[in-house]
Amino acid sequence: MTSSSDSPPGPARRTALVWHERFAWYEAGIGAGFAPAGGLVQPYEPVDAPAAKARLRSLVDVCGLSEWLRLLTPTAAGEDALRSFHDDAYLERLRQLDAAGSGDAGEAAPVGPDAYETARLGVGACLLAVDEVVAGDVDNAYALVRPPGHHARRGEGVGSCLLANAVLAAHHARDRHGIERIAIVDWDVHHGNGAQEAFWDDPDVLTLSIHQEGYFPPGSGALDELGGPAALGANLNVPLPPGSGHAAYLQAAHRIVAPALRDHRPELILVCSGYDAAAMDPMGRMLLHSDSFRELTRVVKEVAEEQCEGRLVVIQEGGYSPAYTPFCGVAVIEELVGVRVCEDPFIDVFRGMPGQEATPEQLGQIEAAARVARLLDMHLDQLGEAMGRAGDPG
């Protein structure tokens, strides 16, 4: 299984993996897919079942990748940290749901026992990852958490997400470490609506999401959602048609994500990394494989090294194939470390699938998103120049 010629670095480990066994224990209520059980829905498994992420954590050990990692265990985030984004009424609701042991935290956000406690541990893992990276104890970090967070709103859970992990990590980087310019890149197959909403009118936080067009949340993630009046262009969406594969995603990464990140000049980059755009995922209708996620990570890592001393924190979002999610996550962590130790036994099948090349329709949508980003750039520059001229007494 091993193909690396390098040996593990001993104590000088420069990538952190943050994980708590509670993430594997947490069951998000009783349902089948995204429908709650009852009536005609026979109890089966909710979409965010533990197996995919638990097996990712297991594979990290079994393939030998752990030997390259600084392994960290988080503590639960305090409510003060949560209040940097969430409102009190929602936190009270989560407390009550924990007391009840089940219920729904919002739109398609069923919860099981210890939901709030587990979600607070997830936030704690993200904050710890930020602390480690900003302190320079590691170059980059991966917070392998459940439940996911990128759909969560200020006052409600959405789509299996309870607390807004990446948004809270960004606020923590600001409040605790004085970091002002942050970028959040989201390649989960669903739209990263939480960060978009949280930083809608904030020019210092670039939010950028590549996702399956028009999927979830409904009506969210269109090309023309560009940020509020004070932050026009600080939110970019790249909606891609169902069936998009490796080449389309890499085009989007090189033509939109990398230039937008360079323009933004972030001091810290956060990635919301879901694997539900993988070919084998039950939720997405995309065709990615582990090398796609590896190369997406490479693009962002290179910009981080160029712009912000490599400060990069990857946060786990979706990924619902217990068989395949682990290989996608391991590829991302390998790329963070800069090593190859794990062979993906599925990859030849997915690489050989028709659809990995970009179609004219996909390229058209990427070109449209790139044009929007370029136009914004030009116009914002022109606006800045015009305003400078207007204020110039000469």
Ligand SMILES: [Zn+2]
């Ligand atoms: Zn997702």
